[in-house]
Amino acid sequence: MWYSPQLTPPQVVERCQQVLTHAWMVRTFIKHGEEVEDFPELMVIVRGVFDLSLALESRIENPKDYFQMLKKKLSRFRKAVAEFRDDAFNASTHTNFHQAVASIEVCLADLEELLQIGQKSLANSETGPL
Template identity: 35%
Template sequence: MNDSSHPSVPENPANPASRVAEIDRLVSHVWMVRAFLKHCEEAVDDEELQEIHRDLYDFMLALGPALASGDHAAYLKQAKKKLSKLRKATELFVAIQPEVSSHTNFQMAARSLQTAVDQIVQLVRA
C-alpha cells in the first residue's frame, strides 16, 4: 500500500512509457473523484463543484488521444500543458470541501484527489 507521504514513482522515471503508465493509473483515482463530484447532490446547485468536475474531466480527456495512439511524448506534453488546471481544481476542492460537506465521503475524495494529483505532478515534472 502506498503511503501518501511517499508518492509512487515508476522504477525508471526517465522512461516515458513508465511515466505514462503510472500517470494513467493515477488518473483512475481522479476519474473516481470526478464521478463522485459530478453525481453528488451537493453539486446540483454548486457552481464551484461543477467547475471542479469539469476541469478534472478536461485533464483526462486531453490525454486520451495520445494514450490511445501510444504517443508517450505527446501524452506527457499534454499532461504538462493541462497540469496547472488540474492542480487548481484540486486546490479548490480541498479548500472548499469542509464547507461543502464534512461527510467522510467528501473528506476521502479530497484526500484521494490530492494524493493522486501530487503524484501526477511529480511524474509530469520528472
C-alpha cells in the same frame, strides 16, 4: 519519491493513466452527489478531471506528446484541486468529502512526480546511455 526513476516513458504514461482512474472516481462521486445542487462550484473538479483526461487520452501512444500535454494541463488541474479543497469542506464535513479531497490531492501529487520522471526518462531515451 514514490516511483522508480527507471521507469520507461510508456510505463510512466501507463501509470499516469492509472492515477487518472482514481481522479475519475472522485469526479463521479462529486458529479452524482446531491451536494452539487446546492454547491455548483464543486463542478470545477468534475470539469478539471474531464478536461485533463480528455486531453491526454489521444496521446497515450506518444509519450513525448503526452508529457507535453500533461505539463500544459497540470497548472489548471492544480487550481481546480485547490478550489475543490476549499469548496468541498463548505459543501459537507462528511468523511466522504474529506476522502475525496485527500484522494484528488494524491492524484495531483502523483501526476506531478510522474511528469518529472517521464520527462527525464524521455530525455535519457533520446540521448541514449552515457
